[in-house]
Amino acid sequence: MSDSKRTGVILDINGPIVTIDLPGIRSGEQVKIGELGLFGEVISLRDRQAIVQTYESTDGVRPGEPAVGLGWPLSVELGPGLMGSIFDGVQRPLDKIALISGDYIRRGISVAALDRSRLWSFTPNPALEPGTRVTTGQVLGTVQETETVEHRILVPPGIEGEIDEVAPAGDYDVEATIARVRDGRGQSQRLAMFHRWPVRKPRPYAQRDDSIVPLITGQRIIDTFFPLLKGGKGAVPGPFGAGKTMVQQQIARWSNADIVIYVGCGERGNELVDVLESFPQLDDPYTGRKLMERTLLVANTSNMPVVAREASIYVGITMAEYYRDMGYDVVMLADSTSRWAEALREVSGRLGQMPVEEGYPAYLASRLAAVYERAGRVETFATGSGSVTLIGAVSPPGGDFSEPVTSHTKDIIETFWALSKELADARHYPSIDWVTSFSGHVQTAAQWWAAEIDRDWERDRMRALALLARDAELSRIVNLVGPEALSDAQRWDLEGAALIKEGVLQQSALDPVDTFCSPHKQFALLDLALAIYDQGAELVTLGVPVQQLQALPFLSRARRIKTLYSSEQLEQIQAFRAEVEQAIEGLRLEYAKGEEA
Known part of the structure; x- marks a missing residue:
């Protein structure tokens, strides 16, 4: 399809929801909107017309301006250079954006997530020789991403065949060819150190395993009373001021996971500023080096576009799955899923969809379940076992745990750390209520405690x-x-x-x-x-x-x-x-x- 056929026109604008006329557009495809080049995602189709949710404010955009289909869904770049980075909700590096547009993100700005100019020292897998058959997830080589994290360059999902060549050890940028694989049809495919993956599609794995080892956070009420396993699903619900963010930050700082991904989704700017300023200064208690060497931050504050808030959770969980595929134990903290659900509510309202409980869309529960189900411990294709532990904060209005987001989350997760306003007011922190909290992992955790600490x-x-x-x-x-x-x-x-x-x-x-x-x-x-x-x-x-x-x-x-x-x-x-x-x-x-x- 030629470029001329991939260009359309804006018909209608309703906040972040834009209706366009674009022939050949596909559901889920990314689109550039208007003269400003705002990025968006197709969420509904009707003949030639498509409804697009934009990741940026549409103020000043007019009907009649162009709309261009990009040919791929919302995706993230996966490769060396992620660790220690700070991204916005659609994986734009905030430090690079600050150099270009200052303290505020200029609309339509496009910056690659991974630095194309940086060279990485690549060490090929000695077991790979021309003619060796490789499949999804096999290790092509390694890059020392930080002093703490060895980045394993994997064969991307969906690719298999025989090795034609593997690049020798040396320094390469992320776009350089490090291997060529010939598939069953005899076609040679070029593999670089990075690849893209659509964020709404879970990454494949060999098989799912049962979680067997608790995530040690260093917080007594969590580890001793309401444990969470590596690969488990947990939630931290609580009213305003009860300490949700502090609980999540403590887990990020002290948990014994290999990789930490912290997603600030719709939270107040001052809280995220505290995270962004304090984390680079923290020392890793397990390695003695800086904590940011194994930490990745996604920052999407409450004043940022609402649709990018909805995308930020998917961006974070996709990067978590990528490091899981390398065989690492990853913990992802989402603060908060209530703000993410509010983004779903706003978009569904503008689309005219029938609201149900408290104005949320009917698919709220299924969307929550789909996100949490991407957590788990799995057998990877080539690197052994890896896990993603997902911990979501929930902010029920007025501390009402019967509201839809909290109640649906409670049905999905396995560990529930309920924060109490009464305990917080009494200066008892962490304000986790031992009466209403629960853990479904006690029996499994007991085996670990009996073997490693004490049978009592x-x-x-x-x-x-x-x-x-x-x-x-x-x-x-x-x-x-x-x-x-x-x-x-x-x-x-x-x-x-x-x-x-x-x-x-x-x-x-x-x-x-x-x-x-x-x-x-x-x-x-x-x-x-x-x-x-x-x-x-x-x-x-x-x-x-x-x-x-x-x-x-x-x-x-x-x-x-x-x-x-x-x-x-x-x-x-x-x-x-x-x-x-x-x-x-x-x-x-x-x-x-x-x-x-």
């Missing part, structure tokens, strides 16, 4: 949650009639629950010692709190007044022990536990002598 983890976790549930019931009684209505045993239950809440669950992201907690320290703190509770409960049954127990000096120190000793100072925590046991035993002997007298 599952027992301690269940006992702690049971004690917290009793605390919730007793607190309601106290609020009605006061603590005098409780027995000494019940009042000690409240004290034990407070010790768990303050000494284990509460964790400051700003504390230099406690911002990260290793699994060994997590278990040591939980087991210490339960040991104090058990020994105190035994003394209460012997008749020791609960007021005497509450006055013991080590209780306040037990609440602060988490900030006194780091994850490498487990011996000091065990020494403190020995002091506690000695003090309780002394009290027991003293009381026994008093009884005998």
Whole structure:
């Protein structure tokens, strides 16, 4: 088809929705709109007319201006140079755009995602020789993308055949030919270090596997109480000010994933500025190098075009799948999926589609499920296993978890970290509510904890949650009639629950010692709190007044022990536990002598 037949005209403009007359256009194809060359995507077809959603504001664009079909769907460039980059919602590099247009993105600007001028040191796969048969996902060679990440150059999906040639070791740009493959029809295909992939199409893999290893985040209430597996699906719902962004940033900073992709989707600019400024300064706790060497950021603030907000989630998950195919464990954080759903609602409203719950389109649940289902642990075609862990923040209006986005998300995901406004107001962070949160991965995680940390983890976790549930019931009684209505045993239950809440669950992201907690320290703190509770409960049954127990000096120190000793100072925590046991035993002997007298 010639270029003249691929050019059409704008018929109608309705915000980001533009109707064009363009013969031969296809659904999903990218289009350049108007004299400004705004990028858009075909979402509906009727004969020659197409409805396009544009990624930029259409202010000033008029009917009669040209529309040009580009011949491919919304795609991302996948190759060396992604790590450490900051992109907008349609994978335009913000640092390059800033050099061209300043602080604001000029409409119609087009910048390649990958730097064409940069040279990469390519090392070919020694197992590949002319005549070797290759298929999708096999490793052609490697590039050291950063000091932390080895970038494996893979045969792109859909390509297989015999190797004609592989480039020798040397420095190449991303467009240089590094291999030629002859397919079954005898045609030679040129392979570069990068390729494009449509963002709305999941990347293929050999087979899906069960997740078996927990994602360690260093946050006690997550790892110990509501674990998430690598390749799992999690959600962080909560009202404004409850700390969703901080929870996600802590996971991004401290999780033991190989690759971190943070997508700021429709959030306030000041929050994303904090991410963009702080992340490049952070050190990676696992390598000692800069965290950005294994981190990729997608920034689409609330004042950016609404349709690009909808695309940003797909851009992020596609890049996550690309690194998964190399055999890496990737964690992607989407902040927030509510803003993404609001973009769907606005576009569907302009299209005149029938709204359902709270104005959202009828396909909201299926779109959410389709995105979350792209997470998982898989067997790749050639590099072993890899995983994508997807964690989405949800911002229900007024903290109402029954609203459509939260309720549909809850039906899809496996781990639910519900944030509480009451806990946040009480300065209890992370404000994850242990009553309404849940995890479907406890049994699998228990096997890992038993093998790597301690076999009593599952027992301690269940006992702690049971004690917290009793605390919730007793607190309601106290609020009605006061603590005098409780027995000494019940009042000690409240004290034990407070010790768990303050000494284990509460964790400051700003504390230099406690911002990260290793699994060994997590278990040591939980087991210490339960040991104090058990020994105190035994003394209460012997008749020791609960007021005497509450006055013991080590209780306040037990609440602060988490900030006194780091994850490498487990011996000091065990020494403190020995002091506690000695003090309780002394009290027991003293009381026994008093009884005998």
